[in-house]
Amino acid sequence: MEFQFPVRHFVRIDDESRITEVIALTDSSEEPEEGLILNWTQEGGHCPILKFADGIFSDENPTLRDEYGVPLYSWDEMVVVRSDDDLEADRPPEPDPPDPPIELTEIVSRVDDIEVAIKTLVEGLR
Numbered sequence: 623m624e625f626q627f628p629v630r631h632f633v634r635i636d637d638e639s640r641i642t643e644v645i646a647l648t649d650s651s652e653e654p655e656e657g658l659i660l661n662w663t664q665e666g667g668h669c670p671i672l673k674f675a676d677g678i679f680s681d682e683n684p685t686l687r688d689e690y691g692v693p694l695y696s697w698d699e700m701v702v703v704r705s706d707d708d709l710e711a712d713r714p715p716e717p718d719p720p721d722p723p724i725e726l727t728e729i730v731s732r733v734d735d736i737e738v739a740i741k742t743l744v745e746g747l748r
Contacts, residue, residue, distance in 0.1 A: 628665050632658035633697060640693035
């Protein structure tokens with residue numbers, strides 16, 4: 623993107639300093655929402671989205687979350703890529719495996735028990 627005016631790039635973080643949103647404001651008179659942190663200001667020209675702690679810029683809209691919805695970046699006075707251990711700690715637990723399917727012999731046995739119960743019931747009504 624090319625801009626002829628300053629662009630302020632903000633991040634929103636959660637209570638554990640994980641970045642949950644990136645917002646760019648192009649109107650210098652527009653006040654950012656409460657809770658936003660200024661990541662950096664670009665004075666015009668090509669406009670990357672994020673500036674990382676090691677100085678690397680993201681040239682396009684970065685994916686902020688992994689496939690589990692876990693934030694990929696954190697804030698430590700600058701954008702920091704979270705470690706694999708941190709990401710793993712935030713991922714939801716694996717779901718319990720589904721119950722094993724009922725075996726055909728168990729189904730046949732249940733049907734036989736139902737037939738006996740019905741015959742007993744019918745004979746009792748006579």
